[in-house]
């Protein structure tokens with residue numbers, strides 16, 4: 001599969017495994033690696049580094065899908081958008097179909113999305129991915145998903161889809177949590193969504209197609225905690241919200 005032409009930044013671990021070399025203390029790479037391991041990285045640099053890695057990992061299909069989504073969205077206020085060549089910006093702003101998503105000129109567009117996507121991930125996640133001990137700076141704090149509790153929602157009630165549990169936030173919360181609102185969550189109430197997330201890892205266990213798309217365990221910070229107590233109640237920690245587990249036959 002053709003990959004975009006970008007300079008890959010290697011993980012230090014991959015560097016050791018893939019490129020055998022003579023160990024020499026004066027060899028510049030040795031010194032650089034030493035610095036990477038011990039010195040903390042500014043968050044922005046870490047995001048830049050991981051975005052570059054992610055860009056090389058995108059398949060042609062993923063590139064095509066993401067670029068298509070971007071033709072439907074307004075990215076004009078995003079950092080870096082105005083630095084894109086005008087013809088490229090025009091393609092997206094006019095909503096035209098992107099015919100050759102593999103072209104290198106779209107790398108810069110995808111990097112804007114990747115940087116944006118990583119702004120809210122935890123330092124722990126970036127440290128793990130980049131083999132770092134510490135990152136300086138804090139993630140952008142998003143709102144907590146009412147279903148799984150992770151901070152994945154930009155604005156409550158705005159139909160954001162949670163990248164952890166896939167609940168679509170139609171604004172439902174503790175007060176009417178048993179109500180099946182219909183619409184975006186396909187007949188699943190918030191309480192059942194919470195229960196499903198805790199047991200199966202998704203608000204709807206039938207959506208197995210989402211399992212590989214969902215965010216990793218430490219990717220987002222936890223803002224609210226839902227727990228099952230004694231196999232009998234589902235609670236939200238720190239609140240008086242409590243639901244006696246009564247499952248419909250369809251779950």
Ligand SMILES: [Zn+2]
Pocket residue numbers: 145146147148149150152162163164165166167
């Ligand atoms: Zn969620």
